[in-house]
Amino acid sequence: MRRSQLFVKTRRQTPADEEARNARLLIRAGFIHKEMAGVYSYLPPGKMVLDNIKQIIREEMNAIGGNEVLMSTLQNKELWEATNRWDDKEVDNWFKSRLVSGTEVGIGFTHEEPLTNALKHFVSSYKDLPVYPYQIQTKFRNELRAKSGLLRGREFLMKDLYSYSRSQQEHDEFYEKIAGAYFKVFSRLGFSESITFRTFASGGVFSQFSDEFQVLSHIGEDTIYVDKAKKIAVNKEVYSDEVQAKLGLNKSDLSEEQAVEVGNIFPLGSKYSDALGLYFTDENGHKQSIIMGCYGIGISRLMGLLAEHFADDKGLVWPVSIAPFKVYLIRLGSSPTVVEAADSAYEQLTRAGVGVIYDDRDASAGEMFADADLMGIPVRVVISEKTLISASAELKLRTSKEPQIVPAQALAQTLEKQLQN
RNA sequence: CGGGGAGUGGCGCAGCCUGGUAGCGCACCGCGUUUGGGACGCGGGGGUCGCAGGUUCAAAUCCUGUCUCCCCGACCA
Numbered sequence: 001m002r003r004s005q006l007f008v009k010t011r012r013q014t015p016a017d018e019e020a021r022n023a024r025l026l027i028r029a030g031f032i033h034k035e036m037a038g039v040y041s042y043l044p045p046g047k048m049v050l051d052n053i054k055q056i057i058r059e060e061m062n063a064i065g066g067n068e069v070l071m072s073t074l075q076n077k078e079l080w081e082a083t084n085r086w087d088d089k090e091v092d093n094w095f096k097s098r099l100v101s102g103t104e105v106g107i108g109f110t111h112e113e114p115l116t117n118a119l120k121h122f123v124s125s126y127k128d129l130p131v132y133p134y135q136i137q138t139k140f141r142n143e144l145r146a147k148s149g150l151l152r153g154r155e156f157l158m159k160d161l162y163s164y165s166r167s168q169q170e171h172d173e174f175y176e177k178i179a180g181a182y183f184k185v186f187s188r189l190g191f192s193e194s195i196t197f198r199t200f201a202s203g204g205v206f207s208q209f210s211d212e213f214q215v216l217s218h219i220g221e222d223t224i225y226v227d228k229a230k231k232i233a234v235n236k237e238v239y240s241d242e243v244q245a246k247l248g249l250n251k252s253d254l255s256e257e258q259a260v261e262v263g264n265i266f267p268l269g270s271k272y273s274d275a276l277g278l279y280f281t282d283e284n285g286h287k288q289s290i291i292m293g294c295y296g297i298g299i300s301r302l303m304g305l306l307a308e309h310f311a312d313d314k315g316l317v318w319p320v321s322i323a324p325f326k327v328y329l330i331r332l333g334s335s336p337t338v339v340e341a342a343d344s345a346y347e348q349l350t351r352a353g354v355g356v357i358y359d360d361r362d363a364s365a366g367e368m369f370a371d372a373d374l375m376g377i378p379v380r381v382v383i384s385e386k387t388l389i390s391a392s393a394e395l396k397l398r399t400s401k402e403p404q405i406v407p408a409q410a411l412a413q414t415l416e417k418q419l420q421n
Numbered sequence: 422c423g424g425g426g427a428g429u430g431g432c433g434c435a436g437c438c439u440g441g442u443a444g445c446g447c448a449c450c451g452c453g454u455u456u457g458g459g460a461c462g463c464g465g466g467g468g469u470c471g472c473a474g475g476u477u478c479a480a481a482u483c484c485u486g487u488c489u490c491c492c493c494g495a496c497c498a
Contacts (some may be wrong), residue, residue: 012447012459013433017490037490093497110498144422144496152497204498212498221497264498296498332457366458373458384457394457 001044001325002346003359008043010371020219022307023149025316029375031307031324038146038154045375046303048324050157053299053306054136056188056321057159060181064174066134066161071114073138075106079113083275091205093141107140110206112268112294115162116276126166126282129290130174134161136299148219150304151260157300163293164273166280171291175267178295182213182263189302190310190319191215193231197259199224200247201235206266206294209238213263213297219308220258227253260305261298268292316376317398320419325357327415328372332365332384342383345393345411352412354419373398379415383408 008030018024018034026032031046042050058068080086086106088094095107108114115133123129136159143154150156161178165171179198186196195216203210214224214233223236227249234243236256244251270289273279282288310317320326327349331342346358357377359368372380382394382403393411396403397418406414 009448010459011432016427016433019491034490139498141498145494147492156498158498206498210498261498266498298498301498330457334456362456364456364458364460366456366460368459369457370459382457386457 001357003357003361006044006357008045010374018149020147020149020151020304020308021311022151022304025311025374026149026304026307029316031316031375032150038143038152040150040153040300045324049303049306049318049322050299052322052324053189053302054159057136057185057297057299060185060188061132061134061159061161064132064177064181065130066132069115069133069135070137071108071111071135073108073140075108075114077104077106079117079276080106083113083272085113085205093143095140095142109139109141110294111135111160112162112206112272112292113276116164116272116278116292119164120276120278123164123278123280123290126280126288129280130163130165130170132161132163132174134159134295148221148304150300150307151219152221153300156298159297159299161295163295164278165291165293166282166288168291171267171293175265175293178265178293179211182265182295182297185297186213186215186262188321190306190321191262196262197224197226197231197233199233199235199259199261200238200243201264202238203266207268207271210264210266212261213265214259215262215305215309216257217260217305217309218258219305220260222259222261224257224259225249225254226257228255229253233257233259260301262302262305263295263297265295266293268294310376314370315374318376318378320378323355323376323378325355325377326419327354327356327379327381328375328377329356329358330365330368330372330380330382331358331360332368332382332386334362335385337388338383338385341388341408345381345383345408348412349415352416354412354415379418381411381415 010030011028014024015027018027026046030043033041033043035041077086085091094109096104098104138155139158140155143152146152146154163174165174183193187193197214199212199214201210201212212235214222224233225236225239226233232247270291273290273292278290279287280290307316310319329346331338346356349356376398378398380396387393391408392405393408394403395406
C-alpha cells in the first residue's frame, strides 16, 4: 500500500484522554479510534493486525476440527430464559433492546444458547458428534467500568469455540487438545510458554471452575500464583487449601504475579444442552446428554496486550507474525532516479508477496523514520541518492540499531530470509 | 456505583484565582526555500470555551445542575 493512499495520520502528541500505553500508542500510530469509553474502531493498520491475529487463531482452531460460523448479534430472549441467563440478576452485563413491537432482544455477550439451539437441526445421532463450531466476532458486555484501553472494553472482538461431545471422556480429551492449541496460538503471537500460564480459576456465570490462560504482565488486572517449575498457576480469587491440595501445589513454590487473561476455557457439562433440549441417540437407541465446553480468546484484548508488551520509547514493535506490513519502504528525495528506484522496489516486494507500505509522501526524512518506528513495522527499507550510488537499498530491523546495505535487485530475497527469523 | 482529576479550533495546551475584544504550539491552505531522524520563512482559514440554567451592564472566568473522559476502588469474561 502506498502511504499517500492511507487515510490515517499518525499523531505527534499523546492523546490526553488515555492513560493506558496500549491505547496511547495505538491511537498515536493511527491503528484505532476511540468512539467512547471502552469502545474503539479499528483503522486500516489496526484492522490488519486484528486480521493477522484472527488468522493465526483460525488456523489453530481448524487444525483441531473447528468449524467457523458467524452468529447473530441480536438474541432471542426465550432461549436465554431457558437457561436462566436472561434476568439481570443472573447476568448483570447484558445490553438489551426492544423491537418496535415491544419484544425484548438481547445483544450477544456470549453464544452458548443460540448455537446450541441451532444445532438441534443438525445433531441427533452419536454419528453426528463430536462437533466444534467456533466464531470470531464482536461481543457486548455492559461493564461497570471500561479501562486500560483495549484490555477491558464494552464491545470487543473475541473467538469462542464450543465443543459438543458424547461423553465426559471425549470432552476431557478435547479440552486438553484445545489447551495445547491455545499455547500454540499465544506462542505464534509472541507470548512464549515461559510467560503464558494455564491458570486454575472460577467459572463465573459459565461453570464452577475454568482454566484461564494468563500472560504475565505488570499491567495485568489479575493476580495469580505461579509454580514456574510445574508450569501451573492458580488465580488468587479461588486460591484455598483445598485447591492447593487438588492441584498438588506447595505454597513455598508459588510466586505472586500480575497477569492478563487472554483466554479462558470452561467445562460446561450438560447444563446448557439439557436446558435447551439438545440430545443425541447412542448406539443402543438411548437418548443421551451432550457434554459441552466453551473456549474463548480475547482478540482485541490480545492486540492491546501486544501493543503494551512490544513497544519502546519510539513506538510499537510488532512481532513479524502480526505486523500490519512487514516492510516500511522510505523514499528519500524526489529526483526522478530515486522515485523510479523506489517505485521499482515497491513493485518487486509487492510481487514477492511481502506486505509493504511505501512512504511515497514528500515528507521530511525524520518524519518518515519516526512514522516507521511509531507504527512498529518490522523492517525499514530506505532508497535514496546515497543508496543508489551502489545500486543498493538500506535495510534496518525495527529491533536493531544498525542498518545494513543490500543489493537493490535482491531486496525481496534478502527480506524473505530476514523475516524468517 | 463510592473517591480523585479533567473538558477551551482536528491534536496538545495557556487563559479562570482577581469577570471586560479567545491565545500559543502542532496539524491544515497558499507562495518560496529545503530533504538521512518529526525542516524554515512569509501570508492565511478554522473555536456559540461540553451542555443547560442562574448572577451581572458584561461570563471561558462566579454559582447551580447535568453530560462526558481518565485514574483508584467495588464488580467483572
